[in-house]
Amino acid sequence: xxxxxALRTTGAIRNFTDQExxxxxxxxxxxxxxxxxxxxxxxxxxxxxxxxRKTRETLRDLYLDGWHDYIAHHLVGLTPFSPLAxxxxxxxxxxxxxxxxxxxxxxxxxxRLDESPVLLVLLADLGALAAIDRDLGRYTITGGASIYxxxxxxxxxxxxxxxGGVMTTIATRNEPKVQALLGLPETFAIASVMALGYPEKExxxxxxxxxxxxxxVDRFNGQVF
Numbered sequence: 001x002x003x004x005x006a007l008r009t010t011g012a013i014r015n016f017t018d019q020e021x022x023x024x025x026x027x028x029x030x031x032x033x034x035x036x037x038x039x040x041x042x043x044x045x046x047x048x049x050x051x052x053r054k055t056r057e058t059l060r061d062l063y064l065d066g067w068h069d070y071i072a073h074h075l076v077g078l079t080p081f082s083p084l085a086x087x088x089x090x091x092x093x094x095x096x097x098x099x100x101x102x103x104x105x106x107x108x109x110x111x112r113l114d115e116s117p118v119l120l121v122l123l124a125d126l127g128a129l130a131a132i133d134r135d136l137g138r139y140t141i142t143g144g145a146s147i148y149x150x151x152x153x154x155x156x157x158x159x160x161x162x163x164g165g166v167m168t169t170i171a172t173r174n175e176p177k178v179q180a181l182l183g184l185p186e187t188f189a190i191a192s193v194m195a196l197g198y199p200e201k202e203x204x205x206x207x208x209x210x211x212x213x214x215x216x217v218d219r220f221n222g223q224v225f
Contacts, residue, residue, distance in 0.1 A: 001160050009203040010155055013164025014109040016197030021117045025161060026196070032160070033153035038146040044128035045150050045191070048121040048182055056114035058181055059121075059171065063193060066173030067110035069093065071100035081173075083139035109195075110170070117197035118165075121182060122151055124191040147191045154194060164199035167192045 030047065038044060050056055073080035075096040078089055104111060113119070124147045131143035151167045158165050171178055171193045178190050215225040 006156060006159050008205055010159045010164075011203070011206050012166040013197075013199045014166050014195065015200040016117055016164070016195075017200055019117070019198045021163065021197060025163075026118055029154060029157040029161065029163075029196075032157040033150055036150035036153040038150070039130040040128075042125075042128040042146065043150075044125040044146050046123040046125065046188065048123065050119040050121060050182075053114075055181065056119060059119070059178065059193070060110075060112075060114040062174040062177050062181070063113050063168075063171045064104070064110045066170040068097060068100040068104065069173060070170060071103060072096040075099055109166075113193070113195065116195035118195065120154070120192075120194040120196070121171075121178070121190065122147070122167075122192040122194060123184065123188045126187050126189055144191070151192055151194065154196075158196050159203070162198060163196050164203065165194055165196035167194050169193075 026049065034043070050059060070080045072093045076089075076092045078085065078093065082089075106112070124143070126143075129143035129146055131140050133140050133142045148167075155165050155167065169190075169192055172190045175190050178184075179186070179188070212224050216222040217225050
């Protein structure tokens with residue numbers, strides 16, 4: 001597949017057909033994805049392929065709990081889990097939790113996460129991450145540079161084989177419970193839960209902001225590039 005076409009059409013896919021994904025296909029996807037860059041080439045990732053039905057259902061329930069919190073943020077007009085949220089914001093979100101649960105529907109992605117043909121849990125080995133912003137006293141982000149390129153490679157490799165998927169982070173809301181469910185060492189963080197499968201609909205060209213809307217020269221408020 002042409003790379004430029006893949007970059008412009010590989011969006012988040014949450015609706016899949018019932019077609020199974022062969023283990024050999026998944027292995028081939030991971031075989032290609034493993035060439036993602038990472039800090040010091042430490043490849044600080046670990047993948048768990050979740051197949052057990054009960055484990056999938058429990059993971060779904062933990063995910064859905066976080067999803068209700070996510071929706072509650074939307075109900076009060078906030079960016080979900082923003083690092084800039086105030087205590088007042090958090091109280092407003094908590095007050096909308098019941099309303100968020102009431103909006104839950106059986107056909108939603110979160111509600112049927114366990115039915116995804118492929119369910120992957122992407123872990124980050126905290127001991128192998130160079131979190132350069134660790135001591136800045138703010139939300140840390142740079143460590144993810146050694147993990148999320150691998151996740152994106154998984155989506156691109158899946159796209160090459162006619163599969164679609166989505167990288168989600170909602171399950172991290174209940175990380176201690178997910179760690180216990182999957183038997184994780186405390187030094188491994190939940191970077192993402194990824195769902196893959198054959199998409200119900202054809203891939204289409206994505207819509208994104210123009211380069212001029214997010215690129216400037218020399219300064220944040222500099223000339224538009």
